[in-house]
Amino acid sequence: MISKKMENMVANSSAIRAMFEEGNRLAKLYGAENVYDFSLGNPNVPAPSAVKKAIAELLEEEDSLVLHGYTNSNAGYEDVRQAVAESLNERFQTAFGAKNIVMTVGAAGGLNVILKTLLDPGDEVIVFAPYFGEYRSYVNNFDGIIVEISPNTKDFQPKLDEFAQKISPKTKAVIINTPNNPTGVVYSEETIQKLAAVMEEKQKEFGTDIYLISDEPYRELAYDGIEVPYLTKYYDNTIVGYSYSKSLSLPGERIGYLVIPDEVAESDTVISAAGVANRILGFVNAPTLQQKIVAKCLNEKTDITYYDKNRETLYNGLRDCGFECIKPQGAFYLFVKSPVEDEKSFCAAAKKYNILIVPGSSFGCPGYVRIAYCVAYETIINSLPKFRELAAEYSN
Amino acid sequence: MISKKMENMVANSSAIRAMFEEGNRLAKLYGAENVYDFSLGNPNVPAPSAVKKAIAELLEEEDSLVLHGYTNSNAGYEDVRQAVAESLNERFQTAFGAKNIVMTVGAAGGLNVILKTLLDPGDEVIVFAPYFGEYRSYVNNFDGIIVEISPNTKDFQPKLDEFAQKISPKTKAVIINTPNNPTGVVYSEETIQKLAAVMEEKQKEFGTDIYLISDEPYRELAYDGIEVPYLTKYYDNTIVGYSYSKSLSLPGERIGYLVIPDEVAESDTVISAAGVANRILGFVNAPTLQQKIVAKCLNEKTDITYYDKNRETLYNGLRDCGFECIKPQGAFYLFVKSPVEDEKSFCAAAKKYNILIVPGSSFGCPGYVRIAYCVAYETIINSLPKFRELAAEYSN
Numbered sequence: 001m002i003s004k005k006m007e008n009m010v011a012n013s014s015a016i017r018a019m020f021e022e023g024n025r026l027a028k029l030y031g032a033e034n035v036y037d038f039s040l041g042n043p044n045v046p047a048p049s050a051v052k053k054a055i056a057e058l059l060e061e062e063d064s065l066v067l068h069g070y071t072n073s074n075a076g077y078e079d080v081r082q083a084v085a086e087s088l089n090e091r092f093q094t095a096f097g098a099k100n101i102v103m104t105v106g107a108a109g110g111l112n113v114i115l116k117t118l119l120d121p122g123d124e125v126i127v128f129a130p131y132f133g134e135y136r137s138y139v140n141n142f143d144g145i146i147v148e149i150s151p152n153t154k155d156f157q158p159k160l161d162e163f164a165q166k167i168s169p170k171t172k173a174v175i176i177n178t179p180n181n182p183t184g185v186v187y188s189e190e191t192i193q194k195l196a197a198v199m200e201e202k203q204k205e206f207g208t209d210i211y212l213i214s215d216e217p218y219r220e221l222a223y224d225g226i227e228v229p230y231l232t233k234y235y236d237n238t239i240v241g242y243s244y245s246k247s248l249s250l251p252g253e254r255i256g257y258l259v260i261p262d263e264v265a266e267s268d269t270v271i272s273a274a275g276v277a278n279r280i281l282g283f284v285n286a287p288t289l290q291q292k293i294v295a296k297c298l299n300e301k302t303d304i305t306y307y308d309k310n311r312e313t314l315y316n317g318l319r320d321c322g323f324e325c326i327k328p329q330g331a332f333y334l335f336v337k338s339p340v341e342d343e344k345s346f347c348a349a350a351k352k353y354n355i356l357i358v359p360g361s362s363f364g365c366p367g368y369v370r371i372a373y374c375v376a377y378e379t380i381i382n383s384l385p386k387f388r389e390l391a392a393e394y395s396n
Numbered sequence: 397m398i399s400k401k402m403e404n405m406v407a408n409s410s411a412i413r414a415m416f417e418e419g420n421r422l423a424k425l426y427g428a429e430n431v432y433d434f435s436l437g438n439p440n441v442p443a444p445s446a447v448k449k450a451i452a453e454l455l456e457e458e459d460s461l462v463l464h465g466y467t468n469s470n471a472g473y474e475d476v477r478q479a480v481a482e483s484l485n486e487r488f489q490t491a492f493g494a495k496n497i498v499m500t501v502g503a504a505g506g507l508n509v510i511l512k513t514l515l516d517p518g519d520e521v522i523v524f525a526p527y528f529g530e531y532r533s534y535v536n537n538f539d540g541i542i543v544e545i546s547p548n549t550k551d552f553q554p555k556l557d558e559f560a561q562k563i564s565p566k567t568k569a570v571i572i573n574t575p576n577n578p579t580g581v582v583y584s585e586e587t588i589q590k591l592a593a594v595m596e597e598k599q600k601e602f603g604t605d606i607y608l609i610s611d612e613p614y615r616e617l618a619y620d621g622i623e624v625p626y627l628t629k630y631y632d633n634t635i636v637g638y639s640y641s642k643s644l645s646l647p648g649e650r651i652g653y654l655v656i657p658d659e660v661a662e663s664d665t666v667i668s669a670a671g672v673a674n675r676i677l678g679f680v681n682a683p684t685l686q687q688k689i690v691a692k693c694l695n696e697k698t699d700i701t702y703y704d705k706n707r708e709t710l711y712n713g714l715r716d717c718g719f720e721c722i723k724p725q726g727a728f729y730l731f732v733k734s735p736v737e738d739e740k741s742f743c744a745a746a747k748k749y750n751i752l753i754v755p756g757s758s759f760g761c762p763g764y765v766r767i768a769y770c771v772a773y774e775t776i777i778n779s780l781p782k783f784r785e786l787a788a789e790y791s792n
Contacts, residue, residue, distance in 0.1 A: 001514075001605060001661060001662045001665060001666065002513050002514060002662075002665055002666060002669045003512070003513065003514055003515050003516045003519075003538070004516055005516075006512065006513055006669045006672065006673065007669075009669070009672050009673075009676060010665070010668055010669050010672050013668075013672045013675075020468070040466075042465060042466050043461075043465070044461060046459070046460035046461055047460045047464050051460075051464075052455050052460075055451060055455060056452070056455070059448050059451060059452070063442070064442035064443045064447075064448075064645065065439075065440060065442055065645070067648075068443050068447075068645060068646045068647070068648050068649050069438060069439070069645075069647055069648045070436075070438050070647045070648050071648060072416070105501060105650070105678060105679060105680075106678070106680060108675075108678035108679075108680050109678040109679065109680075110678070111678060112677060112678035113678075116399070116402065116537075117398050117399065117402055118397075118398060118399055119399050120399045120400055120401075123399075134675075134676065137675075137676035138676065138678065141512075141676065141677065142399070209397060249460065249461070249464060249465075250464045251464070251465055251466045251680075252463075252464050252465045252466050252467060252681060252683070252684030252685075253464050253683050253684055253685060254501070254650075254679070254680060254681070254682075254683050265397060266397045266398075269397060269398055269406070270397065270398060272406055272409075273398045273402045273403075273405070273406050276402065276405050276406050276409045277402065277405075279409075279504075279530075279533075280405060280530065280533035280534065280537065281508060281537065281677065281678075282501060282502070282504035282505040282506070282507060282508035282509075282534065282677075282679075283501060283504075283505065283650070283678075283679070284501075284502060284504050284505075284647075284650060285648060285650070286650075287648070287649050287650050287683045287686065288648030288649055289648075289649060289685070289686075290683065290685075
């Protein structure tokens, strides 16, 4: 009935849905306050008050036909793109113009747009495990092939030796995600420089263009003042995908952008094609009110101290229980080593304590679990005794 | 550099972009008030004031985390889907529940979601010329094959004899669009009944499911009290795609829905798959604020008297000039016979009078042109003497 591709997708999706339904079931049985649902990366810090103010202002200032109308370009409002470009230029000493910005339906929309733009069937896209599992679907949408680089569980920086071996004349793109989902690791400048060097060399060797797609929904969620290198400065064929989902807590509103710098090979063609892809994939344009909102809120920040407090408390708490985990430098995830090889059985054991966590297999990294700490602080405090009981099951 | 599929798409898109740029160029040269741009289907009636009110209320009533957060289901907020279902049930005596509604990023998003859900490579999708040209891209996105039924230029109802011949075991879906873009014609109940009968018969003959996809962005734009049949009542395997772009003048906000009735074969599977498709295509969910807005505005209507006045004035004016045209019963387009076979030369001639119109070839129907009358009334009044001069070029 449904397409064969979708049959597989639906089968795979049922695991996530099952977990979500399990959470609801447990909440009904035991009360929501006694369920420790760390499964979803859904921000729990409200949008900055400036968002509300921006909406109120826009309703007064803007003509309804402009505020809610089709944008002249599928890339979005010229003034919004100009404002985004200027904000990036100020922050990262780049030199983008409005034409380099394509407003998108979140980062997920942006990634689909750029993959549609670039991929021919059979083209390879390299990802570094652990990685956001949705990349598999996005690449599959355009009949590309995902090529995984195995995880470096020492510090979760990418394995560049394996990368250099697996990059091939069929490699069209490399996706990186830093700060990383699921590890919270920020790729160091040294990593980026080496990664870029490999890619430069391989482009020359193969006579191809290999695009570095930087998926950056967590850019603003970086702790302890750590710097997240801006990728376009290290490698010419870099395309950035951004989202305001986390930085302004607007995940449901579906607003983000792509940056396609002039330095990208044949950038005018790629920019035009991305606009067309935005249209024909059915996005048409990023939601217009949201475009205008983010343009008014470019200097706003989410309350990162909230996530930071959760991070410290949960990280230290889990370590005290004896769990092994690298301390995340960004995003809102902890990637914890499962005390047993089969991390799915560990997730099942956790569920007995009403703790919901996601197996690392979903991110191409079995043996680990992801704990999303974008939850109420109380949830963390109340979960720690449960984590201790859980840990006790495995100590002997 | 870019994918081969996209190379073709970009080439095709440049014609539309060229027209848009030509409009801007002419407006600069002669002043916007002296350019008669009938090229775009962009509503020019502002959103009802209830939209603004709804936004203000939502900002006060709703928690930011709910208003702007991910929806629990990729299909959208349960309460919004329930409200949409109830509204449809009241208007059309249907029996939909929340589960039958998938909120989408406009109708274009919805069509991509359902085509992704249904199409295997090589599956055929039938369209009746003239038809919205974007269908070609949407079907192509999933490697489907568009099969055109030639236009019936007598009354622009679909040619059902040719349809019965071309429908095949490979036909997975049939897309209809009534009120129609570009003709403004509403398919009669008789047409729908006959169309359904052909499809029923062919399903039995081939032992397949053939889905009728009803693309309905213009449902509420019907004049003279004409009834637009609700398709699910005539054929079980019907899926409706709707958009608030025209009915609430929110085209830029990207908000609409799919209806997947229980009567659809294996409807639960199709509904699940549509949710997954919504997610993996990068939409994730329809913009959340907009979901809540439309739920509050289900009984609101656009000011159809505005479009109706334009329709009457332009239709009568063009007929007075000697042009041939069927009187549209809905939408905001006139589909006018070109006085010469090559309608592109006619469009070029019109441009000399600063009149911008779209060749019928874009809709699979050469020899005709589309005139979008969703413009200021003054534009219509001022354009009529120009149309008269244009007509004079062709009278002899």
